[in-house]
Amino acid sequence: MVMAIREVDWQHWHGEMPATLMFVVQEGKVLLIEKLRGIGKGKVNGPGGKIDPGETPEQCVVRECQEELHITPLDPVKMGELCFAMSDIPDIHCHVFMATRYEGVPTATEEAIPLWTDLDQIPYDRMWEDDRCWLAGMLAGRKFFGRFIFEGETMLWHELDWQAH
Numbered sequence: 001m002v003m004a005i006r007e008v009d010w011q012h013w014h015g016e017m018p019a020t021l022m023f024v025v026q027e028g029k030v031l032l033i034e035k036l037r038g039i040g041k042g043k044v045n046g047p048g049g050k051i052d053p054g055e056t057p058e059q060c061v062v063r064e065c066q067e068e069l070h071i072t073p074l075d076p077v078k079m080g081e082l083c084f085a086m087s088d089i090p091d092i093h094c095h096v097f098m099a100t101r102y103e104g105v106p107t108a109t110e111e112a113i114p115l116w117t118d119l120d121q122i123p124y125d126r127m128w129e130d131d132r133c134w135l136a137g138m139l140a141g142r143k144f145f146g147r148f149i150f151e152g153e154t155m156l157w158h159e160l161d162w163q164a165h
Protein backbone atom coordinates (compact mmCIF):
# COMPACT_ATOMS: atom_id res chain seq x y z
CA MET A 1 0.00 0.00 0.00
CA VAL A 2 1.31 3.45 -0.88
CA MET A 3 0.63 6.04 1.83
CA ALA A 4 -0.41 9.47 0.52
CA ILE A 5 1.73 12.18 2.09
CA ARG A 6 -0.37 14.95 3.59
CA GLU A 7 -0.06 18.18 1.61
CA VAL A 8 1.32 20.95 3.81
CA ASP A 9 1.30 24.62 2.78
CA TRP A 10 4.53 25.51 4.60
CA GLN A 11 4.31 29.16 3.45
CA HIS A 12 1.24 29.66 5.64
CA TRP A 13 1.91 26.89 8.17
CA HIS A 14 1.43 27.77 11.81
CA GLY A 15 2.16 25.22 14.53
CA GLU A 16 -0.81 25.27 16.88
CA MET A 17 1.33 23.91 19.69
CA PRO A 18 4.53 25.88 20.46
CA ALA A 19 7.07 23.82 22.41
CA THR A 20 10.71 23.70 23.48
CA LEU A 21 13.61 21.29 23.96
CA MET A 22 16.88 21.66 25.92
CA PHE A 23 20.16 19.79 25.47
CA VAL A 24 22.69 20.44 28.26
CA VAL A 25 26.20 19.38 27.22
CA GLN A 26 29.13 18.99 29.61
CA GLU A 27 32.37 17.03 29.46
CA GLY A 28 31.52 15.00 26.37
CA LYS A 29 28.05 14.06 27.61
CA VAL A 30 24.54 15.31 26.90
CA LEU A 31 21.77 15.29 29.48
CA LEU A 32 18.87 13.36 27.97
CA ILE A 33 15.72 12.11 29.68
CA GLU A 34 13.48 9.11 29.53
CA LYS A 35 10.16 10.84 29.16
CA LEU A 36 7.50 9.44 31.45
CA ARG A 37 4.46 11.39 30.26
CA GLY A 38 3.08 13.71 27.58
CA ILE A 39 3.78 13.53 23.86
CA GLY A 40 6.56 11.02 23.18
CA LYS A 41 6.06 9.20 26.49
CA GLY A 42 8.50 6.27 26.75
CA LYS A 43 10.97 7.85 24.34
CA VAL A 44 14.38 9.32 25.08
CA ASN A 45 14.52 13.06 24.41
CA GLY A 46 15.82 16.32 25.81
CA PRO A 47 13.76 17.91 28.57
CA GLY A 48 11.14 20.36 27.33
CA GLY A 49 7.44 20.81 26.74
CA LYS A 50 4.65 23.06 25.64
CA ILE A 51 4.98 26.84 25.88
CA ASP A 52 2.40 28.36 28.24
CA PRO A 53 0.42 31.44 27.17
CA GLY A 54 2.49 34.59 27.73
CA GLU A 55 5.75 32.67 28.07
CA THR A 56 8.78 33.13 25.81
CA PRO A 57 10.45 29.98 24.44
CA GLU A 58 13.44 30.67 26.70
CA GLN A 59 11.26 31.03 29.82
CA CYS A 60 9.48 27.79 28.89
CA VAL A 61 12.63 25.74 28.40
CA VAL A 62 14.01 26.88 31.77
CA ARG A 63 10.68 26.11 33.53
CA GLU A 64 10.42 22.68 31.89
CA CYS A 65 13.98 21.77 33.00
CA GLN A 66 13.07 22.86 36.54
CA GLU A 67 9.85 20.82 36.52
CA GLU A 68 11.22 17.70 34.82
CA LEU A 69 14.76 17.48 36.25
CA HIS A 70 15.00 20.10 39.05
CA ILE A 71 17.79 21.92 37.21
CA THR A 72 18.05 25.49 35.91
CA PRO A 73 20.02 25.76 32.67
CA LEU A 74 22.13 28.93 32.51
CA ASP A 75 22.48 31.08 29.39
CA PRO A 76 20.40 28.92 27.01
CA VAL A 77 21.46 29.33 23.36
CA LYS A 78 18.82 28.96 20.66
CA MET A 79 20.09 26.42 18.14
CA GLY A 80 17.15 25.74 15.88
CA GLU A 81 13.49 25.31 15.12
CA LEU A 82 11.53 22.20 14.24
CA CYS A 83 8.15 22.35 12.49
CA PHE A 84 6.14 19.14 12.83
CA ALA A 85 3.02 18.57 10.72
CA MET A 86 1.35 15.76 12.65
CA SER A 87 -1.48 13.43 11.65
CA ASP A 88 -3.20 12.74 14.95
CA ILE A 89 -2.27 15.61 17.26
CA PRO A 90 -1.97 19.38 16.68
CA ASP A 91 1.05 20.55 14.65
CA ILE A 92 4.06 21.41 16.84
CA HIS A 93 6.52 24.30 16.48
CA CYS A 94 9.51 23.45 18.65
CA HIS A 95 12.33 25.83 19.68
CA VAL A 96 15.55 23.95 20.44
CA PHE A 97 18.18 25.19 22.90
CA MET A 98 21.58 24.13 24.21
CA ALA A 99 23.40 25.09 27.41
CA THR A 100 26.76 24.19 28.89
CA ARG A 101 26.05 25.22 32.49
CA TYR A 102 23.20 24.64 34.91
CA GLU A 103 22.33 24.93 38.59
CA GLY A 104 20.91 22.09 40.65
CA VAL A 105 21.27 18.34 40.53
CA PRO A 106 19.53 16.38 37.75
CA THR A 107 16.87 14.45 39.64
CA ALA A 108 14.27 11.90 38.54
CA THR A 109 10.70 13.21 38.75
CA GLU A 110 7.24 11.95 37.80
CA GLU A 111 7.91 13.41 34.35
CA ALA A 112 11.43 12.28 33.52
CA ILE A 113 14.45 10.14 34.39
CA PRO A 114 17.80 11.89 33.71
CA LEU A 115 20.24 10.04 31.43
CA TRP A 116 23.75 11.46 31.03
CA THR A 117 24.72 10.08 27.62
CA ASP A 118 28.09 9.98 25.85
CA LEU A 119 27.93 12.15 22.74
CA ASP A 120 28.89 9.14 20.60
CA GLN A 121 26.28 6.85 22.21
CA ILE A 122 23.02 8.65 21.56
CA PRO A 123 20.23 6.02 21.60
CA TYR A 124 18.52 7.01 18.34
CA ASP A 125 16.52 3.78 18.27
CA ARG A 126 14.68 5.00 21.41
CA MET A 127 14.12 8.55 20.10
CA TRP A 128 11.83 10.35 17.66
CA GLU A 129 12.78 9.40 14.09
CA ASP A 130 13.67 12.96 13.01
CA ASP A 131 16.31 13.35 15.73
CA ARG A 132 18.73 11.38 13.51
CA CYS A 133 18.53 14.26 11.01
CA TRP A 134 19.56 17.16 13.27
CA LEU A 135 20.73 16.18 16.75
CA ALA A 136 24.35 15.27 15.94
CA GLY A 137 24.82 18.38 13.79
CA MET A 138 23.37 20.57 16.52
CA LEU A 139 25.56 18.99 19.20
CA ALA A 140 28.51 19.82 16.92
CA GLY A 141 27.41 23.46 17.14
CA ARG A 142 25.44 23.93 13.90
CA LYS A 143 22.18 25.92 13.82
CA PHE A 144 19.24 24.60 11.82
CA PHE A 145 15.64 24.90 10.66
CA GLY A 146 13.69 21.74 9.94
CA ARG A 147 10.28 20.79 8.61
CA PHE A 148 8.80 17.33 9.03
CA ILE A 149 5.61 15.49 8.15
CA PHE A 150 4.60 12.66 10.47
CA GLU A 151 1.94 9.98 10.19
CA GLY A 152 1.58 8.87 13.79
CA GLU A 153 5.17 8.26 14.90
CA THR A 154 6.47 7.63 11.37
CA MET A 155 8.36 10.40 9.58
CA LEU A 156 7.10 10.58 5.98
CA TRP A 157 9.00 13.63 4.74
CA HIS A 158 11.60 16.10 5.92
CA GLU A 159 13.55 19.14 4.81
CA LEU A 160 16.44 20.52 6.84
CA ASP A 161 18.38 23.76 6.36
CA TRP A 162 21.67 24.36 8.17
CA GLN A 163 22.72 27.92 8.83
CA ALA A 164 25.84 28.92 6.91
CA HIS A 165 28.86 29.56 9.13
Ligand SMILES: Nc1nc2c([nH]c(=O)n2[C@H]2C[C@H](O)[C@@H](COP(=O)(O)OP(=O)(O)OP(=O)(O)O)O2)c(=O)[nH]1
Pocket residue numbers: 019020021037038039040045046047048049050051084092094128129130131
Ligand atom coordinates in the same frame (compact mmCIF):
# COMPACT_ATOMS: atom_id res chain seq x y z
N1 LIG B 1 13.32 15.41 19.84
C1 LIG B 1 12.03 15.53 19.47
N2 LIG B 1 11.18 16.12 20.33
C2 LIG B 1 9.91 16.20 19.94
C3 LIG B 1 9.45 15.73 18.72
N3 LIG B 1 8.11 15.99 18.65
C4 LIG B 1 7.76 16.61 19.81
O1 LIG B 1 6.64 17.02 20.15
N4 LIG B 1 8.87 16.74 20.60
C5 LIG B 1 8.97 17.34 21.92
C6 LIG B 1 8.65 18.80 21.98
C7 LIG B 1 8.23 18.96 23.43
O2 LIG B 1 9.40 19.09 24.24
C8 LIG B 1 7.59 17.61 23.75
C9 LIG B 1 6.07 17.63 23.68
O3 LIG B 1 5.51 18.36 24.73
P1 LIG B 1 5.05 17.62 26.09
O4 LIG B 1 3.92 16.71 25.82
O5 LIG B 1 6.25 17.08 26.79
O6 LIG B 1 4.61 18.91 26.83
P2 LIG B 1 4.39 19.13 28.38
O7 LIG B 1 5.52 18.55 29.18
O8 LIG B 1 4.08 20.59 28.50
O9 LIG B 1 3.13 18.25 28.51
P3 LIG B 1 2.24 17.87 29.72
O10 LIG B 1 2.40 16.41 29.88
O11 LIG B 1 2.76 18.68 30.90
O12 LIG B 1 0.89 18.29 29.22
O13 LIG B 1 8.07 16.70 22.80
C10 LIG B 1 10.36 15.12 17.84
O14 LIG B 1 10.02 14.67 16.75
N5 LIG B 1 11.66 15.06 18.26
